[in-house]
Structure formats: C-alpha cells, structure tokens
Amino acid sequence: MANSSQLVIPVVLWGKSPPTHCVSCVYLSRDQSTLITGCYDGQICLWQVEPESLKMIPRCLLVGHTAPILCLSKASVVQDNNYVVSSTESGEMCTWDLVDGKCRELVKLPYVHTSMQAYHMEGTEDVRLFCNGYYADILIMDPFSLEIIYTLSSRVSPDWISALHVLRPNKRKDDIVLALTTTGTVKVWTLSAREIVNYKPTDLILENESKVIKCLNALAMSCCSQNQRTVLIVTAKYWQIFDAGDFSVLCSVTPAPGERWLSGHFLSPDRVLVWSDDGKGYLYKLPTNKLKGHIIESCSVADSKEFHQTDPSADDTPFMFCLLEATKRKPVCCPPAMRFVEESAKGPILIRADSEGAVLVWSVPQVTNQQISQIKQQPGSKPISIDPFMCTSIAEAWTAMNPSPVGILDQLENEAKLTASIFLPQQGRLVVGREDGTIIIVPATQTVMLQLLHGSHQQYDDWPPHQTLAGHNGRVNCLLYPYHVHPRYDKSHLVSGGVDFAVCLWDLYAGTLLHRFCVHAGEITQLLVPPNACSTRVQKCICSVASDHSVTLLSLTERKCVVLASRHLFPVMNIKWRPLDDFMIVGCTDGTVYVWQMETGHLDRVLHGISAEDVLYACDETTTLAVSSGESGMANPAVHFFRGLRHRNINAIRHATQRGLHQLQQLSHHNQHDDGDAQKPRAFPLMIQGLRTNPKDPESHILCFDIEALIVELLSDEYSAMSPGTLEAHGLINASEYQKVAALTQSASPDAQKKIADFFGKVKNKAGDMERILKEKDKHGILAKMKEGAENVQTKLQAKAESVGFKPINTEGASKLVGSTIDVGFFPSPLPLQLASILPHQIQL
Template sequence: MTAGTSLVVPIVLWGRIAPTHCISCIYLSRDQKTLVTGCYDGQICLWQVDPETIKMSPRCLLVGHTAPIMCLSRASVIMEQNYIVSSSESGEMCTWDLVDGKCREAVKLSSVHTQMLPYVSAGGEDVRLFCSGYYPEVLVMDPFSLEVLFTLSSRVNPDWISALHVLRPAKRKGRFYVHTNDVVLALTTTGTVKVWTLLGHENRNSEPLYEHESKQIRCLNALAMTCCPYNQRTVLIVCSKHWQIYDAGDFSLLCSITSPCGERWMAGDFLAADRVILWSDEGHGYLYKLPANKLKGKALSSSVADNKNFHTAGVEYDQPYLYCTLTQPGDKPLSCPPAMRLVTVQKQTKTLKYLLRGDSEGVVLWTVPEVTTQQLAQICQNDRSTPLSLPPTIKTSIAMAWEEMKPPPVGILDQLDSGDGHGIKLTASIYLPQQSRLVVGREDGSIIIVPATQTVMLQLLHGNHQQYDDWPPHQVLLGHSGRVNCLLYPHGAAPRYDRAHLVSGSVDFAVCLWDLYAGTLIHRFCVHAGEITQLMVPPDNCSPRIQKCVCSVASDHSVTLLSLAERKCVVLASRHLFPVVTIKWRPLDDFMIVGCSDGAVYVWQMETGHLDRVLHGIIAEEVLYACDENTIAASGGSAAGGELGLANPAVHFFRGLRHRNLSAIRHATQRGLHQLQQLHGGQGVDHGNQIKTKGTPLMIQGFRSNPKDPESHILFFDIEALIGNVSFVFLVDTLDCQNFYKDI
C-alpha cells in the first residue's frame, strides 16, 4: 500500500486466538478458486479454494465496511477478472479485486440493499446489478462505478421489493411475458407480483420505467423468488413458513409445502425441471421432487411418465416428495442465521452442485447428490417416511486454520504469556511514535508499556534475544480492577497537554490519570456509572479551562469533561436516554454536541455544564452536519458558524450573567476582543506555524474484528523513512569510527 508518495508495508500480528467471523453472506467465484464470506462485523474474508479437493484456507481479511455485510455479487463477465461487489446494512457498497484484495470503488447510498442480482446484458459485454431492499424501486447499478444506471418504479401498489429475479425468456409464454427481451420479476412485501420488460437501451436519462403487469397473490413477506432455468413456466417462491410453486403464465398456485417443525425457510433453487432444494434457518438442506402432473412446460414431458414408478411404489404423488436431507451430525444450535447458497460447478464433462453454508462456526459444504428416478422409486419402496440423509463433504473455519498453523500466529506481547496458550487478552493499545513505546491495556486491568522496536524485533526476527526472559524490559501500571477499554495520550493529540500524562478508561467505571515516566497513578476520576467506552480531547480553540480537559464517554450514556490540571470533573452530561454514538464540537459557541443512537442531539455548554437544548429529527441532522462544515471551515482559516448567530460573544456574555458564571463571562469577553483584533488586523490562522509531521519508520495500529476478540496489531513500515533512518545510523557509526581512528 502507499501513503502519499511513500511505500508502506503492513504486517499483521494476529495473536494466538483466531478472530471471530460470524458469516452473514457467502459467494464462490466463477473459477472456484476463491470463496468470499461477509460477516456481521463488516469484514470480508477471502478463502483460497483448491478446485479439485475443495479444500479451503483463509487468505485475506478485507476491512472497509462499518456494518454487517448483507449481500455479495460478482461484477465482471470475464472469468479471469475476479471482481465482486459487497453491500452493507448501512448502505455502503464496495467493489473488490479478489486477486490482491484492493477496494477499487466505494460509495455510501441512502438505500439499503437486501438483494443484488448480477445479470449479463443481452450483448454479453457487461454486468448490471439489479438491487432491491428497503425501498420501493429496483435500482440497476454499474458494478464498477457503483452508479445507478436506471430505476424500475411501481405504479400499482408501490412497496418494498422482498424478492427479485431477472431472466431472458426464449419466447412469449402467457400474458406475463410481453416480449422476448429481458424480463424482471419482483414480488413486494404485500404480495404483489410485478413484471418489467427491458428494451436494452435504458439509461439514467430515460423516462421512469413502470411495470407492465401486476397481480396480487397470497404471499406476504417473501424471502426469495427463482424462475426455473430448465422450464421457465415454473416459479419458486419461498416464505419463512412455506414455499410454493407457481405457474409463470398466470401466476396460479400449483403446490405448496410448509416448513419443518422448529425451522423457517430461507431460500431455495432448482436442481432440475422437477427437482428443488430448500434450506432453512437451522442450516439444513431439503431436496424435493415436484409432482409432474402439477407442472407445465415441454421440459416436463419426460417427468410425467416417471409418475408411474411412484404409483407402482404405492406413493401418492400429488405433492412434492422429500427424498433427501443435507444435515451435519451433532450440529449445535446456531447463534445467528446461516448464509447459504447453491453453486453449480462444471468439471470437465461433469456438472456438480454444491450447497454452501456459512455461520458462526465456519464454512460447511455438501455435494448435492444426483438421484435418478429409479433410485428415487427405490428409496420410496424401502422407507417412505425417512428420506436419505447426507453429511457434509467439507467443513472448515478460521479457528481450525489457526490450529493447523505451526508455529501458531504471534501476538505483540507473547513474551508475557505463561506459555499455555491462554494468556491475558489484550483489550486496548496506543502507540507513542516520538518515544517509540507501545502502551497496551489488558483484560485484568493492567497496563503494559514496552519499547516498540525491541518488541517487534522479538516477534519477527530470530536471534539470541528470544532466549532472554527479561527482554525487552517492560513497565506495568496497576490501578484498574477490570478490563481496560480505551487509552489516550493527550500530548500526542494536542501539544498543549503534559508530555508525561497518560489517560485510561476501564470497565470499573473509572478514568485514571498516569505519569507515563514514573509509572505512578496521579488521580482516579470516579464520575461515571458505567464502563468507559471512549476517550478524546476537545479542539484547540476552546476556552483555556476546557483545553486542559479530556472528554470521556461511558456505557451509562453519560459524557464528562475531566480537567487534568484541576483533577476534577468540569462537566457531567448525563441526561441522555440512549447510548452516545457521536460527539461534535462548536468551540466558538462553547458548545459540546452529543448525538445519541435514537437520533436525538443534546447541546451542552462546556463552561457552565448547562443543557442548552435537545433536538430531534431533521433539525438534529442539520446541526451535526453544520458541525462538520464548521470544522472544515475552521481548518481553512475562517470562524465558521456565525451564519446562525451562535458564535456571537454577546450571547454567551448574557448567558454567563444569567447563570452567574464568571468564567463564562471572562471567556466571552476575551473572544469578543479576539474577534475585533482579527476584524481590524486582517490576520487569519497562521498556517506557517503548522509543522508537517514527518513520516516515522514504524506505526502500530490495534484493531479487532469483533468487540469480544482480543486486540490484534498492524505494523506499518514506511520504507522511505526506514531507509532514511538506516542511512543516518550508518553515517553516525562511520563518523564515530573516524573519530576513533583519529584518537589512536
């Protein structure tokens, strides 16, 4: 990767515990060499697959989404161009290159997709994504630019699209197939079937495209809809409690099967013209043979004769017959719904079908059996009530891959473990580049300070230093009685703070102020009634008193400003009804703006600790957006925010009088004089005083794929800075040698 013009090489120290990967969606590339799994924590894992043995091993973890991955889709027509598109629960979309794992394009939409169907255009030149979700349209997008090409709208009963399918009919069949062009079938949450016919020249400048046909059927909240590729007169619709077969000509119901006891259907697909496979939220696959006398179409002419075999076996064949189940022996209950998909693989002259399942335990693969009609009749004669049960072919997980690694993956502080492989979990870390020290908080409440360069060398380089028990030297800070959640080095964020101060927040409700050099506890703030979740510093242009404070957020929905100079709490903002998700600043207005998970925004005065107002809805969003604009404008040299009259010092002067706060009166007076000086002197922000931070050879960033995981670490080596430092050290050593020879 590159940062600016520098080449930066990342190395990950995972630790001995495998990262959590609870799979939410799954995809197998067209060349069967890469398996892609998206998880509920927002990460995407790439698995290397051996096409012959189907053996899988995790290869790469893609980090870019901030919400659960909801759907994955291919993006390219050519098999050698392995690109995929991912979409998250927060509307984020990314296009990834499966070869190197790079993100080629990323956008964030207001529309959240629940389904993305890739469809090759009639000319076979490109792929279009047909997307549906929590909105009443069908969005057709370009997978590489991630732009909306055109939209399919509804004129009759517009509602969210719950199931979608795109097909290219061979010829006209029934009133629902108007032309031989591409046809889009959609089913709304209220059970309205809609049909759009595409002409092939639609673009973003086209008129709104409305459905050509629509019909109400008795099918609410459908989860999936699939047209049979072997017989386009048959449509499979899956709901949670039942799946149904419809005639595509007039959408009349042909047959229906309810879900097994204690399970809910998730989706399904066609195995043949008269065979379907369904899967449930328990991770089981069910194979059914459809009654040929209920189906229509030329592709089913041979299946009608097969009915005689079933009547001979004494089976009443008017409903779908369950002949096989795909289960995992000893399968324990799943913690979240699995992600399942049917994949068709072409191997030489043989076509294989796999059922893929991804869940919190890993990846499971079944080879779908090919059961002939004669074998099916034999199964019926042997035991009509018990279908054939098949175990999985492949089962793997990231945890299994971790166990197979010899030696196991190393962590940043493995030298402090007892050696049993169950060391104390690392829960927070912060790197101090100017001091080349790494500060790590642990689950038992201790804080470890180690020299970063020597620690990295111990884990990555082999040598005699690995035999020393007391190397590298480390410092232990003891003061918390529970897990350390967050660390803050205020001087690293703003030079106005003391260089020796370190702040930590823990699950024990306390914020501790440490002397970094002496290793002593200076003060313990016990203000919150919940575990500390976040620490930060206020902006530089706050009042002098607030500039000596740090901001802490706790799980009891409270926010505090703690003065490191006065050793006391300056502001306790504790009236929030929901968890705090964001904090913005209006320093010129003396405002700290707190955004909560319910969308409410609380505006607090920092000097007085007074709750100025509570905002909801669109006004709350506009205030948060205005804070972002204010930050950008302030960095450009203008005192933004005055368009609303909030930065007027006179307003704060009278507020100080009303609350009898001398500090607020003094601060408002000082800002008024400062604004007058800027107005008459014409002096803006002095950008010349902003010193550009030079690149450091090493940066260490802690990360977790799941909040319950121990913290892993990414080492970023800046090659240009590293070479410069090596050259400097070599030059110093050469001069020392020359001075040594001169002395001789």
C-alpha cells in the same frame, strides 16, 4: 501512515486467538478458486479453494466496511476477471480485487441493498447489478463505477421490493424482471435492448404488469431455467411453486417445527432444493400432476388451466427424499449463510458458512425417479441423510499453523487478553491495556524485534524491559495520549478508561497514577479530545463517553469534571463540536441529537428527525471550513458571560471574565502559535495500529513499515556515526577544508602536531575499514550497478541539455555526492530479507 505517500509494508501480529468471523453472506468466485465470506462485523474473508478437492484455507482478511455485510455478487461475466461487489446495511458498496485484496471503488449510497443479482443484459458488454432492498425501486448499477444506470419504478402500489429474478425467455431478446413487494404485489418489467439504449439515468422505467398475490415478506424468488413457466417463491413460513402465467399457487410446503426457510433453487423442472435457518438443505420432488405443461417460450396466460390441471387420484404434495445436514456440528447461534452452486468439480454443491467461522460443503446427490419411488415405498419413508464432504473453519486453520501466529506481548508470562493499545511514535513506546486492568508500556522497536527477528535477544528473560501501570479494577477499554492529538496538553499525561466506571490520569514517564475520575455510572467506551478552537478551559479537558449514555468533559489541570451530560435516553453514537457557539453535539442511536453548552454545562435543546440530521451535517461542514480557513475561532467570552448570568453559574461568569481580559492580549500572538502548530507532519519508519474484528476478541496489531522513512532513518544513523575522515573519503565534504586545518596546525607545538597526525591516521584507518565493510556487504555488486546507472542518467541529462542549447556545467562534485550517497545507503543488518520472509506468513490468517 497517512503522512507518507511512499511504499508502506504491513505486517500483522494476530496473536494466539483466531478472529471472530460470524458469516452473514457467502459467494464462490466464477473460477471457483476463491470463496468470499462477509460477516456481521464488516470484514470479508477470502478463502483459497483447491479446484479438485474443494478444500478451503483462509487466505486474506479485508477490512474496510463499518457495518454488517448483507450481500455479495460477482462484478464481471469474464471468468478471469476476479472482482466482487459487497454491500452493507449502512449503504456502503465496495468493489474488491480478489487477487491482491485491494478496494478498487467505494461509494456510500442512501439505499440499503438486501440482495444483488448480477445479470448480463442484452446489448451490454458486461454484467449489471440488479439491486433491491429497503426502498421502493430496483436499481441497475455498474459494478465497477458503482453508479446507478437505470431505475425500475412502480406505477401501481409502490412498496419495498423483497425479492426479484431476472431472466431472458427462450427465443427472445428482451430481458424480463420479476419482482415481489413486501405486501405481496408481483411486478413485471420488460427491458428491450432497443429501448434501453435511449434511457437516461434520471428516467424512471415503469412496470408492464402487476398483480396482488397472497405472499408476504418473500425472501427469494427464482424461475426454473428449463421450464420458465414455474416460479419458486420462498418465505420464512412456507415455500410455494407458482404458475408464471397467472401466478396461481401449484403447491406449498411449511418448514419443520422450530425452523424457518431462507431460500431455494430449482435443480430440475421437478426437483427443488430449499434450505432453512437451521443450516439444513431439503430436496423435494414436485408432484407431476401439478406440472403437466412443457417448456414454453413466454409467460402468457394462455393454457394456464392445462398447465396446472390436477388429477384427483394422484398425490399433489411435494415429497422430501433427501436431507443435507451436519450431524456432527453443534447448532449455530444465528442463521447461517448458504449458497447453491450448479457446476463444480464435485457436481452441484451447497455451501454453508455459519457464525463459528466454519464452512461446510455438501454434494447434491443425483437421485433417479426409481430411487425416489423406493424411498417412498419404505415403511416410515425416511429421507436419505447426507453429511458434508468438506468441513473447515478459521479456528481449525489457526490451530494447524506451524509456527502459530504471534502476538505483540507474547513474551510476558501473564497471558491476559489485550483490550486496548496506543502507539507513541515520538517516544517509540507502545501502551497496551489488558483485561486484568493492567497497562503495559514497552519499547516498540525492541518488542517487534523480539517477535519477528531471530537472534540472541530471544534468549533473555527480561528483554525488552516493560513498565506496568496498575489502577483499574477490570478490563481497560480505551487509551488516549492527548499530546499526540495536540501539543497544548502535557507531554507526560496518559488517560485510560476501564470497565470499572473510572477514567485514570497517568504520568507516562514516572508510571504513577495522578488522578482517578469517578463520574460515570457505566463502563468507559470512548475517550476524545475537543477541538483547538474551544475556550481555554475546555482546551485543557478530555471528553469521555460511557455505557450509561453519559458524556463528560474532564479537566486534566483542575482534576475535576467540568461538564456532565447525562440525560441521554439511548447509547451515544457520535459527538460533534461547534466551538464557535460553545456547543457540544451528542448524537444517539435513536437519531436524537442533544446540544450541550460546554462552558455552563446546560442542555440547550433536543432535536429529532430531519432537524437533528441537519445539525450533525452542519457540524461537519463548519469543521471543514474552519480547517480550510485556518482560523483560530476563539469563542466569544460575552456569549459565555450572558449564559452564566442566565443560568446563575458563578464559575462560568468568572471564567468568561478572565478569558475576556486575556483574549485581547493573546490575540496578536495567536496567529504565530497557529503557524508553529501547523508544521508538516513527520513520517515515522514504524507505526502500530490496533485491530479488533469483534468487541469480544483480543486486539491484534498491524505494523506499518514506511520504507522511505526507514531508509532515511538508517542513512541518518550512518551519517551521524561517521567521522570527518570517513565523510571525506566518501565525498560528502570537501578535502580543501582539511588543508585549511592542516595550515593552521603548522604553527602548533610538536606534541600537538603529533596528536593531530595520530588522529588523522586513525581517521584514515577507519575510512579504510568502512570501505572494506561496504565491499563485503555489496557482494552482488548492486551498489556499483546503482552508481553506474546514476552516472548514465547524468550523462544523458548533460547530452539533453547541450542539445537544447544549454552550456555544460561542472558536475564533478555532484557526481561524487551522488555516488557516495548511494555507496553509504546500505542496511547495516539484513532487515529487508527478514521482512520479506516474514510478510507472507503474517498477512495470511
């Protein structure tokens, strides 16, 4: 609905299958009323949490990211400030409002964050985000503007930061940043509240201390809040407790066979909770002889020997006394996302969200030292096993919904999965491709009525009428209506691509298969339209991309393949155009860029590295300049002619010669055609957009109702249905026109005068009926109040005009027009009330 700036109401038709939600990160809001889960497909799900029982229900699905979400963090220290920040592996960062689900801020940075820690620095009003990832610095960002405020850089051995922790030592106002690089170098930054004010965003803050330890590729780092002398560092192969004074190893534990550690947290000075990629939580008691020191105020090296001196007779191995596991759940296919929450209605809890879209919550038990001693003395010394007290998933919530969510084609008997769809607003039809290879064409308005509105139409078995196109042997992957992109294409042409390696050209109105292109050696993944500035021959083509890494230009008029680009070694990621140079730029997933000549079909060059990125950026810049300048950009036929001579391509030479002869004749009319094409786009009352959260999911649909366009459409229908007498009764036309008509009819015959009188009598009766209908529909007097409000505004405007010296004007005709326009502006059916009752149910999962 980009053409409209007015109110647009979305209604989602999810279908019977729940969306896939493979969770990559999880976060619980500060007020513990909302659980946020980000997935590998780029969506964010908001779960409503009951404060006492911690029962969770999926409430909203936020769609905005285009890459897997790596980390989530709070955006404010204020508990009532319900904002959260998300970051993806492509550098996208968003600030979301958890109340209404709106994206308040969006940026795309050249940095990929793997961790974000929100921390309230000394001397600042709100929290700052300490970010680390695939870069050699620590970025301190504002969570609301998403701007980089400070940068912590390395003086010695700069490398990627794999883990960090920010803390404030007791009885000190300085903030300490502990970080560990991927190569095992510990770095310490001291951020003074007095000095940090004078820093500029361009200044680099260097570390105060650094030391190399034997700890590679750390995943998490945290300090004990009660004993800041101890530091927990978790890697995939082991977790270790370090002395913060000299960073010597106090104890170390390896995971169970077949598992890897993910992260951990201190429960107390001698208790640690660590979780693995198998979705289990392990509670350990640290050896007391390793931690003889007390809670200290700084991280100095003093008394390091006394702090971690050992007793040879004591056991110095951490003891696992409790295991948090889900015995009734099947193993997950990828590592789940887990987070520890210290305070909740159930005490300390551990949250797990996995690839099945399921959320599990454990209550961390409070086990005394005496109970741990009893467990340790038992034969076999098996730890306590605790199951989660709360288990839920999107699939369970989907099954529990009554009535169940509806799909756009639920009325059809064949329940094949929907795989592609395209909406044709000018024809008012929806084209849907399915997994069985068929393409269904249905009237959009009637289909929406069948799914959303109750009435007698739901009792018909053959309503609404639909058309079936059968031509693919397997799943339909993509659909394209070229005329919707540019009017140079035939209005009846519809193009589809399937898993059977074929591109089919259909007659939309006759429902027949016009041609079947069998050029690719893989399933069709994408269909595109070349820009209007290309050559005349390419303008009649469409571009198709397949899974065998090939790209073709298929001519819809000549019914043949014009260009076959099939030398790509990796999957095609994007396609750019340089129509002035007759180039088609193909970018692959490995970063390689191939430059193809569209007229001759030859490979011009292959680019790698920075030069490839520059060419892609130049294509975007050229397209922007061409659109802003409004140039037609007809490619030079001479360039195509000499390229054809060089490659000995007779067809290219012939087409270039013909285009050169006709280009001079068409040049004078070209600007007029461009002016005709550049008309203001029309806003449609209904737009349907396909939505798929995962490539394996059936396609859902978003119905976007433009309220302004809907009201205009209803008023237009009412206006067209009114007779002249009704228009006069409502003040839309002048009554003097009828007096002129009456004067002309006086000279008519008696029979003609009688017919005219009967006609005006019927018109008068119809006007009375219309007025009665208006009064019945306006039971609450809303229209009368609106008319009274309009008259009050008009009176105020007149008074304001007279006060500034303007002469009063006769506004009697205008007041009639305004009043009558408001009077006829009603809905002939209670559509807004039905939409209001449907909307909350359909947007929720």
